[in-house]
Amino acid sequence: MKFEARLFLYGVMFFIPVGLIYAFWSGGEPVGTVGIPLVGGLVGMIGGYLALLARRIDARPEDDELGEIEQGAGNQGVFSPWSWWPLVIGLAAAVAFLAMAVGWWLMVPAVALGAIGLVGWVFEFSRGQHAH
Incomplete structure (x- = not known):
């Protein structure tokens, strides 16, 4: 740090x-x-x-x-290399930026798509009641 x-x-x-x-x-x-x-x-x-x-x-x-470089070897975290949810969130951000140019009405589907993508990404590895 x-x-x-x-x-x-x-x-x-x-x-x-x-x-x-x-x-x-x-x-x-x-x-x-x-x-x-x-x-x-x-x-x-x-x-x-x-x-x-x-x-x-x-x-x-x-x-x-x-x-030395080998001092930092080992597990660095959990990543999902085949996840499609970052693409959904990126698409939502693109639609949100498009809303600023085209019209604010387009922000409604952008926020909805962003919320769906964020929930999907957060619960991607969830097991149990909220698994999908």
């Missing part, structure tokens, strides 16, 4: 000065002048959270400067 925290906290050192430079060069254009430093603040909050989290958990193999 230390690497991720540093990565985000370095973003603060980029976005805040860039926001100030942008404010100076643009003559105080309101959207970028406020937005770019706010991005720095958001990145700082994420980096701060990851730094706090890194202190509470044990060091991972990628946190070791002298670590």
